[in-house]
Amino acid sequence: MENRLRPIYQERASHPNTLGIVIVEKKLNTFPVTDNFDAILLVIVKESTPSLSIKHYDYENSKASLYTVAEAQLKEWLFMGSNRKVIEWILNGKAIFDRNEYINNLKDELKEFPQHQRKIKMGIEFGKLIRRYQDGKAFFEIGHYLDAYNNVIHALHHLARLAVIESGLHPEVIVWPQVRQIDPSIYKLYEELVESEETLGKRLELLFLASEFLIHTRAKQGGQHLLEVLGNKDDSWTFGEILGHPDLSYYQVDLELMLEFLVEKHLIEIEKVPTKGKDIFHRNYIVK
Known part of the structure; x- marks a missing residue:
């Protein structure tokens, strides 16, 4: 298959902008990480506009998909875990072009899974877990069981991925x-x-009764990155300061829920700061 697809990728391999090319072939009796294509060609380049382009090809009663992705986009996928198939492509695919061992080094980095990246990924999954769990519980309490079930299934998936990341692996x-x-x-x-x-x-x-304990026991690990960032400051934070901190941008819409959950678990404390209004206080946050 690699030889048949050579005309597609050969020109790209000679271009100085290309960092590496990976081929992934569809395997029988396994989940189709190739999206049911017979082959995926992943071309990683230094820069590209747009950051991702995809082309489809037919050959000998087979079909292939060619992904050309900018390095910055690829790193975002890998860091955020937003495209898990790409992780499998890199780890399990065959490097057919590797400038200065770029692909090889990328594989090593993914296998090592640095602690800092692990903490952030755990935080991302933890935030999504809290949102889905609380939404599911709210639907359950008002009798909307199908909506509750949908949210709980998603919550369990986030809990599962959190456990995998805790163990030092990337979720498959x-x-x-x-x-x-x-x-x-x-x-x-x-x-x-x-x-x-x-x-x-x-x-x-x-x-809900059983999972409450599992989520509670993971509060400190799931919120570790957020707690460390907030702990770098001796005094309290306004929510606006937390929201605007560049190291916490990964949590986006789940940040408020994460914060309140960690307050409930007494991992973050509230500091009331007086305002001009009588008996009205700013709600600030501090890690003791």
């Missing part, structure tokens, strides 16, 4: 076989939710 596209090995208690929750013969309402009720 198929995350549950990973979790079954790493944290069977989370897998058991998921299994009971989707396979139990209890009514949906009863399944949800039992899951």
Whole structure:
């Protein structure tokens, strides 16, 4: 297959802007990380406008997809975990062009999974977990069980990915076989939710009781990066200061929920600052 696709990528390999090229072939009886294409060609370049372009090709009753991605876009995907298939392409694909061992070094970096990146990814998953869990609980309490179920399924996926990241690994596209090995208690929750013969309402009720402990025990790890950033300042923070801090931009819309959750768990304290209004205070935050 590589030889048949050579005319597509050969010219790109000779261009000085190209850092590396990876080929990923579709495998039988496995989840199609190639999006059902027979082959994926991933061309990583220093700069590109737009930052991503995709072309499709037919050859010998087969089909291939060519991704040309700028290095900055690729690094964002890898750092944020927003395109997990690309992680699998790099880790498991074959480097057919590798300028100055760029692909090889990228693989090493992904396998090492530096602690700083791990903390941020845990924070991102933790924020999404809290949002989905609280939304699911709110729907459950007003009797909207199907909406509650949808949110809880997503919450369990975030909890699963959080457990995988804690163990020092990147979550795979198929995350549950990973979790079954790493944290069977989370897998058991998921299994009971989707396979139990209890009514949906009863399944949800039992899951909320059981998952509360699992989420509580991960509060410190999930919020570690946020707590460390806030702990760098001796006095308290306004929410505007927290929201505008560049190191906390990863959490976006989930930041308020994360903050309030950590306040509830007594990991962050509230400092009331008087305003001009009688009995009205600014709500500031501090890590003691």
